[in-house]
Amino acid sequence: MIYLKTNDEIEMMKTAGKVVGSILYELRETVRPGVSTKEIGDYIERRIRGEGMEPTFLGYYGFPASACISVNEEVVHGIPSAERVLKGGDIVGVDIGATYGGWVADAARTYAVGDVSRKAADIISACEASFFEGLKHCLIGERLGDVGHAIQACAESRGYSVVRDYTGHGIGQQMHEDPQVKNYGAAGKGVKLMKGMALAIEPMINEGTYETETLLDNWTVVTADGKLSAHYENTVVITDGEPELITLDSREA
Numbered sequence: 001m002i003y004l005k006t007n008d009e010i011e012m013m014k015t016a017g018k019v020v021g022s023i024l025y026e027l028r029e030t031v032r033p034g035v036s037t038k039e040i041g042d043y044i045e046r047r048i049r050g051e052g053m054e055p056t057f058l059g060y061y062g063f064p065a066s067a068c069i070s071v072n073e074e075v076v077h078g079i080p081s082a083e084r085v086l087k088g089g090d091i092v093g094v095d096i097g098a099t100y101g102g103w104v105a106d107a108a109r110t111y112a113v114g115d116v117s118r119k120a121a122d123i124i125s126a127c128e129a130s131f132f133e134g135l136k137h138c139l140i141g142e143r144l145g146d147v148g149h150a151i152q153a154c155a156e157s158r159g160y161s162v163v164r165d166y167t168g169h170g171i172g173q174q175m176h177e178d179p180q181v182k183n184y185g186a187a188g189k190g191v192k193l194m195k196g197m198a199l200a201i202e203p204m205i206n207e208g209t210y211e212t213e214t215l216l217d218n219w220t221v222v223t224a225d226g227k228l229s230a231h232y233e234n235t236v237v238i239t240d241g242e243p244e245l246i247t248l249d250s251r252e253a
């Protein structure tokens with residue numbers, strides 16, 4: 001069941017999204033060599049609560065933290081840890097959600113830690129580029145298959161594979177609602193986009209195989225071959241005109 005959001009509901013989501021986007025922008029400074037993923041997670045939780053919002057991820061299906069922080073070959077759902085200290089050359093995906101008055105916004109970025117290899121920098125930029133290729137199709141009359149196809153075509157043209165085991169999703173009063181938003185697929189297929197849809201679009205792309213495994217902590221998802229992975233996500237609202245990116249800080253442009 002796909003819930004179309006009213007303007008008032010979208011305003012609530014935008015309030016949450018503004019905080020999410022702002023925090024992800026601030027992390028450009030926070031994420032650096034010598035910082036543990038727990039310190040980053042704690043910063044995120046303080047910032048969300050400081051705005052009078054709830055960290056959506058904390059306790060979600062029992063997840064133990066307010067952010068998913070995934071380093072290098074970790075794809076998604078990494079648990080912040082005091083033992084995991086970032087070093088120059090790492091790449092780190094940070095995924096966060098905030099709930100305001102019962103309405104959720106969800107977004108992720110992948111950051112370079114210090115100086116990174118050309119390959120590491122490229123997978124980050126390719127992931128972001130694939131999101132924006134998909135976004136071009138977030139228009140009334142297009143279909144989810146058009147979005148996924150554009151993401152996949154962009155990522156694969158740059159030599160990366162698209163993760164199949166995890167996808168984007170509708171979002172609203174629940175973090176995960178219908179429809180599923182695949183980062184791959186056939187143009188012209190799937191659900192038609194309609195005004196008032198809110199979608200978390202989140203390509204996860206890998207340097208090698210798209211296959212993944214889950215670690216024994218039952219959360220951390222890694223690439224099956226141990227090669228790099230990148231993640232980029234925004235909450236997107238479908239309108240009469242251009243789609244609205246409610247989690248992209250204006251300073252990021």
Ligand code: MG
Pocket residue numbers: 106107168169200202233
């Ligand atoms: Mg998401």
